[in-house]
Amino acid sequence: MKQNLTLLPTRRGVLGSSLAAGAVVTLAACGGGDKSASALPSGTGTAYDATTLSALPVSGTASVDINGHNYLLYRPDEGTVLAYTSVCTHQGCKVGTGDSKNFICPCHGSEYSKLDGSVTQGPAPKALTRYATSIEGDKVKIYL
Numbered sequence: 001m002k003q004n005l006t007l008l009p010t011r012r013g014v015l016g017s018s019l020a021a022g023a024v025v026t027l028a029a030c031g032g033g034d035k036s037a038s039a040l041p042s043g044t045g046t047a048y049d050a051t052t053l054s055a056l057p058v059s060g061t062a063s064v065d066i067n068g069h070n071y072l073l074y075r076p077d078e079g080t081v082l083a084y085t086s087v088c089t090h091q092g093c094k095v096g097t098g099d100s101k102n103f104i105c106p107c108h109g110s111e112y113s114k115l116d117g118s119v120t121q122g123p124a125p126k127a128l129t130r131y132a133t134s135i136e137g138d139k140v141k142i143y144l
C-alpha cells in the first residue's frame with residue numbers, strides 16, 4: 001500500500017525561521033565593524049623617527065613613510081602628536097591628510113577624525129589603527 005505524506009511547517013518552525021532571517025538582516029545592517037576609535041596603544045615596540053616638531057606645527061598634519069609603510073601624523077597641541085596608519089579600512093586606499101578636522105580617503109570619500117581616527121563619514125567600516133608616539137626634544141617618535 002502506498003502512502004502520500006506531506007510535511008507542513010509547524011507554527012514554531014515558521015516563527016523560528018523568521019527570527020533567524022531577522023537576525024541575519026540585523027547583523028548585515030551593523031556592517032560588523034567598529035567606527036569608533038580604538039584605544040591609544042602604549043609605547044611598546046620599536047621607536048622610529050617620524051618627523052620633527054619644527055616640521056609639524058600645531059594643527060599640522062604630515063604623511064610619512066617608515067620601512068615601506070605610510071603613516072599619518074596630527075599635532076593637536078604643543079605637546080601631543082597623534083599617529084595612524086594611512087591604510088583605509090574600506091578597501092585599502094591611501095588616506096590623505098584631508099582638511100582641518102578629518103583625514104580623507106580619495107577613493108570613495110571616507111573621512112576619519114584627526115583626533116582619534118574614528119570614522120566620521122563612510123563607507124569605511126572601522127576606525128584607523130592608532131600608534132603610540134613620543135616627543136624627545138625636537139624629534140617625534142612613532143612606536144611600531
Ligand code: FES
Nearest residue numbers: 088090091105108
Ligand atoms: S578605499 Fe577608502 S573610502 Fe574606499
